[in-house]
Amino acid sequence: MNQLRVIPTWRHGQERLYVCLQDGRNIAWYDREAARVNLLSEDRRDDVLEALGPFLTGQVAVGPPPVPTPAELARLSLHPDDDLAPNRPGEALQVALDRDPGPPHRLRPDPRRRALSAEQTVGEMLDHLDGAGWHALHSVPLPGGDRIHHLVIGPGGLFAIHTLYAHKSRVTVADPVVALSRRDTSPVLRRVRADADRASYALTAEVHPVLALVGPANVTITTEPRDVRVLTDTGIATLARLGGVLKPADVESLHAAARDRQTWGRV
Known part of the structure; x- marks a missing residue:
């Protein structure tokens, strides 16, 4: 059973959905504006997408966080x-x-x-x-x-x-x-x-x-x-x-x- 939790937060006026383990550690987040799911680990990729399933709209990119400019x-x-x-x-x-x-x-x-x-x-x-x-x-x-x-x-x-x-x-x-x-x-x-x-x-x-x-x-x-x-x-x-x-x-x-x-x- 998928034990991940989805927690909505706001950063700089933009909504992000964080995917957390039961102990509260973040393993991914969904940036609605960028249409991107950022994974901190590929090991839980399928579980993360399953947890975010009800929240995803349209085409989204999935992968590690982009390198900061x-x-x-x-x-x-x-x-x-x-x-x-x-x-x-x-x-x-x-x-x-x-x-x-x-x-x-x-x-x-x-x-x-x-x-x-x-x-x-x-x-x-x-x-x-x-x-x-x-x-x-x-x-x-x-x-x-x-x-x-x-x-x-x-x-x-x-x-x-x-x-x-x-x-x-x-x-x-x-x-x-x-x-x-x-x-x-x-x-x-x-x-x-x-x-x-x-x-x-x-x-x-x-x-x-x-x-x-x-x-x-x-x-x-x-x-x-x-x-x-x-x-x-x-x-x-x-x-x-x-x-x-x-x-x-x-x-x-x-x-x-x-x-x-x-x-x-x-x-």
């Missing part, structure tokens, strides 16, 4: 405190608001909350690109208290994205100035380019600057920005159509470097 080894050796991958969109703003939420009654909305809303909107859309081979990092800290709102790495290259809350505003872009309904004018594109330059230096790879406008009524570009891609939040998904720049192994290697906090210490 250099990028995977780098991730496994990364200290949790130095791993930026778990950062939520707007992580720094959320921490700041938790520490100092401000007075309970304000005549005008807290601009930090508007900025947080913008970063969350863009961040959620970037996270949806994961299935297309992209990786997004949020609130990447830089020396001096600055940060890159979002860094996205995928087949189409690397992009440093700066978000700007523009709800129902008429936005005018005249490089390097961005004006929101004439009430708020600043040389935002200088900051966008600076973020991309610092990321390029840290990763020794070309990083393209992107300005993401969240919720604008309309956008008028009077002076075409040099080297800066201007998108609205609804246009973020167009990045997924870019390709032909980085191979999957390069994407993983750059992502492994970018998620390490130490990478950004001297930029």
